[in-house]
Amino acid sequence: MNSIPRPLPSLASDYLTFVLSTNNLLNLRQLQQIHAQLLTNGRLSSTPLLTTFLTSYYRTHKTNHYPLLFLRNLPKPNNPFLWNSMVQLSLESENWLDFLGFYNGLRENYLFPNKSLVSLIFRACSGLCATHLGESFRCQLLKMGILFDVVLQTGLVDFYAKVGDMRSAEKVFEEMTGRDVVANNVMLSGFTKHGLVKEARRLFDSMQERDSCSWNSMITCYCKLGQIDSARLMFDRSPVKDVVSWNAIIDGYCKMGQLMNAEELFVRMGSVKNSVTWNTMIAGYVQSREFGRAMRAFLQMQAENVKPTEVTMVSLLSACAHLGAIDMGEWVHAYIRSKDFKVDVVLGNALIDMYCKCGSIEAALDVFHGLTVKNIFCWNSVIVGLGMHGYGEAAVNAFIAMEKENLKPDEVTFVGLLSGCSHSGLVSAGRRYFSHMSSVYGIQPGIEHYGCMVDLLGRAGLLQEALDVIKTMPMKANSVVWGALLRACRVHKDTKFIEQVTQYLLELETNDEGNYVVLSNLYASLNRWDDVNFCRKLVTERGVRKTPGCSSIEVDNLVHEFVAGDPSRPEFSQFDVFSDEIQEKLKGHGHEPDKASFLHDIDEVEKESII
């Protein structure tokens, strides 16, 4: 169908209906031809037909450009139904910018949105957290003389609650006459979202009629505040338990790390389970670092014929990122493509993060550039990823590009940017961005940012400056910050500050095993064996447990874990040979193992091999 033959007027209607029903993507030329057809024959331009045409165009092309052009060129006055359906369609597909375009077009024609649309628009304003838009919209409605009934007032309550203006929300709610269950539930969920459990409970207790939504709101409210036992009480008391109730309480247990309780309910649910239930459980496993169980749950989900969703994929990708399982990650990516899942910002970000953490910055960038919509999470992941892989300058450039897109950097952006500068030795850039944080962007540096600066200066050998940062920063240094300085001391073989760090370890009862080890090794390299023993005694006294070094590799979609000094694997001897090869290669590249600061009580040859 490269060109559409000009049909006879009597056939046009059928013909157009046929063309539109084939569900093919129409190109611009074809559309213009249909457009011409519709305009030249006034009889054909019936509102239903035009509506079908525009909606099918918008559904397939997902851009409001042509439909807007089309509508603007229609002879006046326009039929309000046409504009209303386009506004509604863009709202339903959550394309806010398209919505604004259509809504403005509607107003340009002095038309009013119909009533169901009005509440939809309020919901959209809530979704966008567009305070000004919602306000101006409310004023417009008043001017238009649209009556505020319970439905509209409820929409308004929802709007105020979502943008965080609880006082206005409560005011509208109090002034409402004839509140129904929905109105009460909207107010209830407003309280719930802001963790206002007392207010929520008071309203809940005063309600004469309660449906499952009311009970579920209370369950989620208690879960959100970590009061899992109160949530469970609500769940048990509810006479109208539905899937949502079960899912809410299971999620509550997962968030508390109580997988046993979550699983018990999960099993007890039987066949009521839906995809959200499975996603909740899988996400729970991932959050508790039970990646293998997450994967098994995914397989079981498929075995029970429950369709995995985009949310399932996000959890699986997160598991891959933690495991460094690139093969499995690529498999998930292929699965996403084969199922035609919609790669939105969240899923896109999960892919970017997975590829970064699995070592493939190129694949991460591919995904990033392929996204039509990028938000702060996506940019942050890319900036963090580039910095992590030693591309500090690229991270800085990404930061600049992000600003050009008019996105405001947040505190995570600066963590990524500063650590990127640190890994690439970009001292002056790091200093500049650190000072710009508060002066230009109005973000107060947190302990992470001071930590980055200590690391940046420490790596560059500016140890005194690094210590000055620790001394002058507005918060107490934690083990990460001291760890950065400690490692810098080791790398630069500078022991000036070693006493201060030891003092810190004595003062702050930290259980951070790594710092004790580094400190002990530092003393060992100085042959200060008394201090080494002191460190070791400290570790024992404080009950700090040294987790054995552990790494994992992935072969044929199976993740193999290796624990340091554990020869129980049958392949162990082969790995030994392989490890020898790597050592030789490293030496060829001029790498020297840092023997001095390690395990003083074993002989030189063995020492080298272990390091």
Add this chain to the structure above:
DNA sequence: ATAGGGTTAG
């Protein structure tokens, strides 16, 4: 109106 997903310093 109610349930599930993403980025953070050594």
